[in-house]
Amino acid sequence: MSELQLSLKTDKSQALHQKDQQTYLPTFRRMPIAFKKGEGCKLWDVDGNEYLDALAGIAVNSLGHAHPAVTKAVSKAAENLLHVSNFFVTEAQVGLAERLTSASGLEHVFFANSGTESFEGAVKIARKFAHKNGRGGKIISMKNSFHGRTLAAIAAGKPKMQVGFGPMPEGFKQIPFNDIEAFKNEISDEVAAVVLEPVQGEGGINVATKAYLEELRALCDEHNIVLMFDEIQCGMGRTGKLFAKDHFGIQPDIMTLAKALGNGVPIGAILSNRRVSSAIDFGDHGTTFGGNPLACAAGIAVFDTVSRKEFLEEVTEKGIYLREKLSALKAKFDCIKEIRGLGLMVGVDFDFEAKSLVMKMLEKGVIANATADTVLRLVPPLIISKEEIDHLVNVIEETIPEFQNK
Numbered sequence: 515m516s517e518l519q520l521s522l523k524t525d526k527s528q529a530l531h532q533k534d535q536q537t538y539l540p541t542f543r544r545m546p547i548a549f550k551k552g553e554g555c556k557l558w559d560v561d562g563n564e565y566l567d568a569l570a571g572i573a574v575n576s577l578g579h580a581h582p583a584v585t586k587a588v589s590k591a592a593e594n595l596l597h598v599s600n601f602f603v604t605e606a607q608v609g610l611a612e613r614l615t616s617a618s619g620l621e622h623v624f625f626a627n628s629g630t631e632s633f634e635g636a637v638k639i640a641r642k643f644a645h646k647n648g649r650g651g652k653i654i655s656m657k658n659s660f661h662g663r664t665l666a667a668i669a670a671g672k673p674k675m676q677v678g679f680g681p682m683p684e685g686f687k688q689i690p691f692n693d694i695e696a697f698k699n700e701i702s703d704e705v706a707a708v709v710l711e712p713v714q715g716e717g718g719i720n721v722a723t724k725a726y727l728e729e730l731r732a733l734c735d736e737h738n739i740v741l742m743f744d745e746i747q748c749g750m751g752r753t754g755k756l757f758a759k760d761h762f763g764i765q766p767d768i769m770t771l772a773k774a775l776g777n778g779v780p781i782g783a784i785l786s787n788r789r790v791s792s793a794i795d796f797g798d799h800g801t802t803f804g805g806n807p808l809a810c811a812a813g814i815a816v817f818d819t820v821s822r823k824e825f826l827e828e829v830t831e832k833g834i835y836l837r838e839k840l841s842a843l844k845a846k847f848d849c850i851k852e853i854r855g856l857g858l859m860v861g862v863d864f865d866f867e868a869k870s871l872v873m874k875m876l877e878k879g880v881i882a883n884a885t886a887d888t889v890l891r892l893v894p895p896l897i898i899s900k901e902e903i904d905h906l907v908n909v910i911e912e913t914i915p916e917f918q919n920k
């Protein structure tokens with residue numbers, strides 16, 4: 515981002531940034547930092563500066579950078595078999611499918627390449643099921659939700675993201691999150707599915723309430739509406755349980771995963787119960803790359819590490835530690851309105867735009883992110899140590915006074 519005045523020496527990064535601006539579609543306001551290497555929660559730029567990564571590639575690198583299990587799995591896959599198409603079966607895909615279906619209790623999986631593609635596939639499955647049952651194809655989504663950037667995903671997302679891209683796919687309606695009356699008002703035979711993130715990520719780290727999800731589940735059962743959870747950001751151990759749904763004891767009909775599933779190797783997954791997915795016939799959906807042996811090998815390495823009880827317990831413990839430390843900051847600084855989150859998916863809501871704070875933290879070698887204008891989003895690698903959490907919170911603490919009351 516050009517307004518960033520880095521006090522670090524970043525000559526090589528700046529040169530690359532300039533070239534990037536000439537060639538890359540100008541859709542991201544990129545930071546003028548080019549990274550070269552990562553290990554654990556540390557990143558190094560091309561000029562040799564070291565950073566603490568509290569963003570993890572937006573909740574992707576849950577096992578940090580260059581995790582040995584993932585590196586080994588990916589290297590082995592690259593030596594043996596990168597791709598064969600979904601006309602054939604591979605050990606890696608079957609291995610990941612068995613793990614995800616048995617851990618989630620959802621019997622079918624389809625592998626995609628990204629979050630937004632998983633969302634699109636999930637919408638297709640839900641609509642096919644609805645149409646087979648004589649219902650319309652309307653998809654209800656939540657205000658402040660985010661499901662990706664393809665057309666159906668933006669149709670379900672913030673109206674702001676749709677501007678300039680019409681005509682939008684039809685049949686999407688947003689309602690307020692955690693508001694069961696708003697959902698009740700929408701119920702009709704036209705509704706195929708309701709989709710939500712159990713913990714909203716881009717929307718500012720907003721956690722669904724258990725009562726809301728319970729009522730939603732009951733209403734979906736009563737009206738044969740498909741309940742879809744988007745766990746693309748909050749799934750795969752991020753909240754201290756393998757899936758965020760496990761905090762609430764609510765089973766969706768469809769659940770999407772992506773981001774951390776491959777720890778940086780692109781992969782997405784749509785999990786569905788057999789009742790709903792049985793609506794799908796041969797030829798209804800497809801992908802060339804989705805679920806190839808390389809991506810699935812990475813997925814297995816991630817799953818086998820993250821799904822261990824002790825690993826998840828540590829995420830919970832470190833999440834509590836981080837939130838306690840942040841709560842201490844809240845007691846000290848009036849500009850912090852709220853600390854939200856579950857596990858290591860944490861938002862600090864300020865009374866000012868969080869972006870400038872993020873920039874200042876970056877100058878001090880800490881990578882975080884601002885979302886929903888005022889929220890500092892912390893989604894560090896799940897392997898972060900308590901010492902690294904201390905450092906992160908210290909940097910936040912020393913940076914806040916530069917913004918308070920501004």
Ligand code: PLP
Pocket residue numbers: 572628629630631633660661662663711715716744745746747748772773
């Ligand atoms: N759903 C949620 C909850 C997300 O947070 C994201 C990405 O931030 C997506 C979907 C889209 O994923 P992708 O960027 O891989 O398409």
